[in-house]
Amino acid sequence: MKPSASHRQIALAAVAGFGLAVWTFPVIWGLLTSFKTERDVLAYPPVWLFKPTLDSYREVLFGASSILPNIVSSSIVSLAATVITMLFAIPASYALARLRYPAKRASGFYVLVTQMLPPVGLIIPYYLVLQKIGWLDTYTGLTVIYLTFSLPFAIWLMVSYFEDIPFEMEEAALLDRAGRLRALWYVILPQVRGGIAVTAIFVFLNAWNEFMFAVVLGGNRVRPVTVAMFNFISVEQTLWSRLAAGAILAMLPVILIGIFAQRHIVKGLTVGAVKGGGRR
Amino acid sequence: MSATGSVRFEGVVKRHGTTTVLHGIDLAIHPGEFFVLLGLSGSGKTTALRIMAGLEPVSGGRVLMDGADVTHKEPGERDVAMVFQSYALYPHMTVAQNIGFPLKMVGVRPAEIERQVADAAAKVNIGHLLERKPGQLSGGQQQRCALARAIVRHPRLFLLDEPLSNLDAKLRLETRLELHALQRSLGATTVYVTHDQEEAMTLADRIAVFMEGHIAQVGTPREVFAKPRTMAVAAFVGTPQMNLIPGTWANDAVTADGHVLQVAQTTPAPRDVMLGVRPSDMRIAATGLPARIERVEDLGDSAIVSLTAGGRPLKVKGDLQNGGKRGDRVFLSFTPQAAHLFDPNDGARL
Numbered sequence: 001m002k003p004s005a006s007h008r009q010i011a012l013a014a015v016a017g018f019g020l021a022v023w024t025f026p027v028i029w030g031l032l033t034s035f036k037t038e039r040d041v042l043a044y045p046p047v048w049l050f051k052p053t054l055d056s057y058r059e060v061l062f063g064a065s066s067i068l069p070n071i072v073s074s075s076i077v078s079l080a081a082t083v084i085t086m087l088f089a090i091p092a093s094y095a096l097a098r099l100r101y102p103a104k105r106a107s108g109f110y111v112l113v114t115q116m117l118p119p120v121g122l123i124i125p126y127y128l129v130l131q132k133i134g135w136l137d138t139y140t141g142l143t144v145i146y147l148t149f150s151l152p153f154a155i156w157l158m159v160s161y162f163e164d165i166p167f168e169m170e171e172a173a174l175l176d177r178a179g180r181l182r183a184l185w186y187v188i189l190p191q192v193r194g195g196i197a198v199t200a201i202f203v204f205l206n207a208w209n210e211f212m213f214a215v216v217l218g219g220n221r222v223r224p225v226t227v228a229m230f231n232f233i234s235v236e237q238t239l240w241s242r243l244a245a246g247a248i249l250a251m252l253p254v255i256l257i258g259i260f261a262q263r264h265i266v267k268g269l270t271v272g273a274v275k276g277g278g279r280r
Numbered sequence: 281m282s283a284t285g286s287v288r289f290e291g292v293v294k295r296h297g298t299t300t301v302l303h304g305i306d307l308a309i310h311p312g313e314f315f316v317l318l319g320l321s322g323s324g325k326t327t328a329l330r331i332m333a334g335l336e337p338v339s340g341g342r343v344l345m346d347g348a349d350v351t352h353k354e355p356g357e358r359d360v361a362m363v364f365q366s367y368a369l370y371p372h373m374t375v376a377q378n379i380g381f382p383l384k385m386v387g388v389r390p391a392e393i394e395r396q397v398a399d400a401a402a403k404v405n406i407g408h409l410l411e412r413k414p415g416q417l418s419g420g421q422q423q424r425c426a427l428a429r430a431i432v433r434h435p436r437l438f439l440l441d442e443p444l445s446n447l448d449a450k451l452r453l454e455t456r457l458e459l460h461a462l463q464r465s466l467g468a469t470t471v472y473v474t475h476d477q478e479e480a481m482t483l484a485d486r487i488a489v490f491m492e493g494h495i496a497q498v499g500t501p502r503e504v505f506a507k508p509r510t511m512a513v514a515a516f517v518g519t520p521q522m523n524l525i526p527g528t529w530a531n532d533a534v535t536a537d538g539h540v541l542q543v544a545q546t547t548p549a550p551r552d553v554m555l556g557v558r559p560s561d562m563r564i565a566a567t568g569l570p571a572r573i574e575r576v577e578d579l580g581d582s583a584i585v586s587l588t589a590g591g592r593p594l595k596v597k598g599d600l601q602n603g604g605k606r607g608d609r610v611f612l613s614f615t616p617q618a619a620h621l622f623d624p625n626d627g628a629r630l
Contacts, residue, residue, distance in 0.1 A: 168368035171335050176382035176429070177356035186381070190372040 027251075033244035041240045056245035067246050070228035074250070076139055077214075077224060078207040081146040085203045089154035090196065094184065096155065097162035098170075108159070114152040122148075123216050130217055137219030145213050150203045157202070161195030162188070201261050205254055225250045284346050285311045285436040285469030287332060293340035294327050301327045303493045304341065309471060314463050317473045318480040319490030320516070328490070329439050329473045333362050346436065356385075361430035362439040365446065367422050369414035369429075375401070376410040379428045400432035403462065420451050427459075431466060438463075438470040444479065456482060477517050481505065489513050511627035514556050514620055520584055520595045522556045525569075526624060529553035534619070537590035539569050543619040545630070553630065554622040559584065559597040561618035564604065568613030573604050587612070 033041055035052040060067050096108055126145055127136070135141030165188055173183035189196070211226040218227055229250065232243040289307035293300065302324045309315045317325040330336040331343060334355035343351045350358050361382070369378050379400055380393040388396070401407045404424040414422055423443060430438055443459070444452045460483055463470050474480055480487050481501040489496045489504060497509040508514035514522045527536035530550035534541050541555065564585070571589035585596045585604070589612065596612065604610055621630040 166366060166368065168364045168366050169370065171333075171355070172362070172364060172368035172370075172429075173381075174335070174355040175333060175360065175362050176433075177385045178381075179354075179356060182385065187370055191370075 030244045030247055033241055034248050036241050038239065038241055056241040057249075060242050060246045060249065065231070065242065067225055067228045067249065070223050070225040071249070073139075073218075073222055074208055074224040074226070077142050077146065077222070078204050080139065080143045081150055081207040082200050082204045084143065084147060085150045085154050086196065086200050089151055089158055089199065090189075092151075093155045093158035094162050094188070097159045098167075111152045111155050114149070115156065119149065119212060123212065126213070127216060136217060137221050139222055142214065142217055142222055142224075145217060146207045146210065150206060153206070154199045154203050157199050158192070158195055161192040161199075165191055197261065201257055205257065208250075208254060286344075286346055287437065287469070287471070288344040288347075289328070289331075289341065290344065291341035292328070292331060292338050292343065294324070294331065294336065295339040301493055302331075305493075305495055307488060307495065307498070309469060311469055312467050314460070314470045314472065314483055314485045316480040316484035316487045317471065317490055318475070318477060318484075318487050318517075320475055322492075323490035324493040325473050325475075325488075325490040326441060329362075329441055329471060332358075332437070332471060333360055333439050334358050358437075359433075359435050360437040360439055361433050361435040363423075363426045363430050363441065363443045365442040367414075367426040367446075369422055369425055371414050373413070374410065375406065375412050375414070375417070375425050375428075378414065378425055379410075379432050382429065382433045396432055397428075400428040403431060403465075404428050404458075419447055420455065423447060423455065427462070431462070431468075434468075436469065438468055440470065440472045442474055443472075444474075445476075459483065477519070481517075489516065491516070507629070508556075508620065509629050511554055511556065511622040511629075514622070514629075518558055520559045520597060522558050522620070523562065523594045524622075525555045525557070525589075525592065525594075527553055527555050529555075529621065532616070534621070536569065541569065541614075541619070542616045543621060544616040545619075545621060547630075552624050554624045554627075556620035556622060557614045557618055559595040562594070562596045562612050562614050563598065564596060564610045565613040566611060568611040571610055571612050573606055573608045573610060575606060576604070 034056055035054070036050055037053055037055065040047055040050045059065065062068075096104065096111075130136045130141045130145070135144070169187055169191070170183050173187040174180070178186060208224075209226065210224070211230070214222075214224045215227045215230065218224060225246065229243055229246040232239040232246065287307070287309040289305045292302055292305040292307075294302040305324075305328060307328075317328055319325040327336060331338055334350070334353055334357075338351060341351075342349055345358060345360075370381065373381065376394075376397050379397045383393045383396060397410070398407060401410055404427050406421055406424045406428060409417060409421060409425075414425065417425060423446070426443070440459075444455055447455060456479060463483075472479075472483060484501050486498060486500055487504050488498045491512055496513045497504055499507075504513065504517055508517060508522075511524065515524065525534075525536045527534040527541070528550060529535075529543070529547050529552070532543055532546040534543055534553055534555045536555060543555070547553075569589050571587040571594060573585055573587050574593075575586040577584040577586070582597060582599055585598075587594045587596065587610070594612065622628065623630055
């Protein structure tokens, strides 16, 4: 290897290492905090060497302030939002990518516009609407609210996957006597499997990590884990180690999904960056 | 030859918005025929093929297959198979699954599918590649896979859209021969789109020459080459392009730039004319049309000589002995039978 090449690699590694450090520091700090006692947490200067304890985990899992029910809540809402989103987004994005119909451009743009609205501006209207129909603090209510932003996002993301499949592929299937639905099922969907997986993961993670709508529109019955963690911060005191333990537990599924789907996600983020033009 | 597989276009019109792609096409393709749609890109040939396939709706006119009106039938209801220019193989399926897909869609039993897939694959010599995915095949193998997927169904009509255009030159020649043999052995009606006139000449039973949304001529390769119906067809078919020389026609001679050239036809009254002579029909001779050699392209077994006569570029194709070199002043002659005469205004053959 030429020296310049290895210098380059060292420089790249240094930059990458620095970036990684910045990103992982909070997570590592949180991880350390979750194993500390409250006294060690508040020690100043911070202690790096301490006697680790699982007390916080025991407390947030099985104690009086257990977040297990909240993890269940989060799972229900996130899974429901993901499944329903994909159920509608797959046919919708296929249609947007394929069919020629009047106002196609306008409807595609509308989908994008809904992503531009600041969510905080929607909280009060949503609250009033849900209150009116009695859906406050219900799984239905929160799931429906999540759909309002996950559905446009999923459609917008998946359209580019469907557009990447050449028209001829479908035409070949039609000539092979598949008909439109079976062409979609046997020929198109298997080819966008990766894109569907990525989109589903994004939708799930967005719902799982969501806090603002959950804290306002949820309640005692439906309290996702993000909100439950927030309850460790109160006027009298902040239970930092429990908060950290809760955060680590809440992060686990996210991290697992991330590791599992890393390859797909990177592909998903760069899709459309380089796209073969010249399609009809 | 099979008795089915006739196609008929009756006044087929296709418009995309305000542009008209096909201006009322009439066409009759006979059962068992190898029929080539030849034309430049944008001439409407591919649109015509896609209309046969049912992939494009018509704006007017009727399409009949074996006498039945299929104008509004779905692609899957027409019993036609198509090989796309891009092959359109299903990338997530193996070669065997690709070939078997049209059978699976009509509910053929798996054991029977396997038998027929092996059969079709053997016909195009890809029997050993059945477990591969299309991405693991060479261009030529992909093309064969696409062919096998078409023949496995025994459709009444094969539609091929520039199937050789993505192959390299050598493979294209080989595949062309094989394709011809395959079509003969299957005896199925085949409609083949190409812009390559050499392909058209070698493969076709009959050719339809498409120009700007019209069919300029339908005929056997020999007819189209020997008796082009219009100046445009004459210029399009044949390489190098036919030489076109404006002149005045009186009796059995055309006068061009003051030189009298004998032709086989006689005219009752003198008139303006466009004289066409194929480069291969022109000779460098002792008398005739004076010209100056500009360039000699040696093709090994023959040569193409570019000349100017009266400021007009002309070409002669022949053996090298008659060649000469750049700057030589020579005369060009041709037999009267080799002359094609066209109306200079509407381009029609006279």
